[in-house]
Amino acid sequence: MRFKDKVALVTGGKNxxxxxxxxxxxxxxxxVAVGDIDELNIERYLSDFASKKDRFIFVKLDVTNNDSIRKCVGNVIDSFGKIDILINCAGIMGPVKPTWEITENEWDQxxxxxLKGTFLCCKEVISYMIKQSYGKIVNVSSVSAKEGNPNFxxxxxxxxxxIAFTxxxxxxxxxxNINVNCISPALIETRFLMEMSEEQKAVLLNKIPMGRVGKTEEVAALIAFLVSDEANFITAQCYDISGGRSVY
Structure with a gap:
């Protein structure tokens, strides 16, 4: 029970x-409060947390909108009294095509x-953490940030x-007494896999020495360590979870 009495906000926590x-x-x-813009099939989603409903809330959250973020954070504090942990997982894969075919709107989205969503969520939460002299933040980057995948x-x-912001x-x-770190996963078993062609998957999988995609539970284990008090002397770091793909 490493996180007994701790309050966490997870953005993009629907999937x-x-x-x-x-x-x-x-x-x-x-x-735990999960903030996500996706409310599709929300009842089925909430049923997965039914046994923990006294310690769990879902809040609709648009990480690109400051008012939405303020309302979400206010809801978390009203419900649980504080925020100790922020994990920024919200994201989309976006266009998979050559740079010269990407539209300005796609780039901005x-x-x-x-990037803006991570900044706004950290900005809103950090003031509470400073007041309570305690906080743990983990932002989710990607191995592609280090290696630059073609068509991404x-x-x-x-x-x-x-990574630089973190x-x-x-x-x-x-x-x-606030730790801020990020992680850079390689290919992980998420809905992003379903959005890729078989050829794209094969190219990315071929870059992983372990020869497999990562599991969401493995990513969760790394994040849980980084937001625990076992990691009190770790900050400003980017931790790879890539099956050996990136080594720097």
Whole structure:
């Protein structure tokens, strides 16, 4: 029960890595709020958390909208009294095509959801963490931020921005008992896989020495460690979870 009496907000927690993280933190005693723009089949989703409903809430959240973020954070504090942990998982894959075919709107959407969304959520939550002299933040980047996958230039650029932002923010709050880190997964078993062609999957899978995709539960285990007090001396870092693909 590493997270007994801790309160966590997980953005993009309706599916994939975000959902796995929310479940992991609940299992270890946390109060968890999931913020997500997707309310499709919400009753079925909430049924997965029925046994923990006294420690779990779902809040509609658009990470590109400041008012939506403020309402979400306010809802979490009204429900649980504080926020100790923020995990920014919200994201989309976006266009998979050559850079010269990406439209300005497609580029802006990627930047707004991934980079601006991470910035706005951190900005809103960090003031509460500073007041309570405690906080753990994990932002989700990608191995493509380090290697730059072809036909993923917008996604790669947005995720690279998350790494730089994480390092800067972490150093700004390093003396305030707040840890800020990020992770860079390779190909993980999420809905993004279903959005890729078989050829795209094969190209990315071929880059992973372990020869398999990662599991959402494996990502959740890494994030749980980084937001635990076992990682109190770790900040401003980017942790790969890539099956050996990236080594720097």
């Amino acid at each position: 994939g890595m975000g959902k796995a993280v929310a479940m992991r933190l609940l299992e270890e005693g946390a109060y 990627l930047m707004n959801i991934h 230039s917008a996604y790669s650029a947005a995720k690279a921005g998350i 390092k800067s923010l972490a150093k700004e709050v390093a003396t305030k």
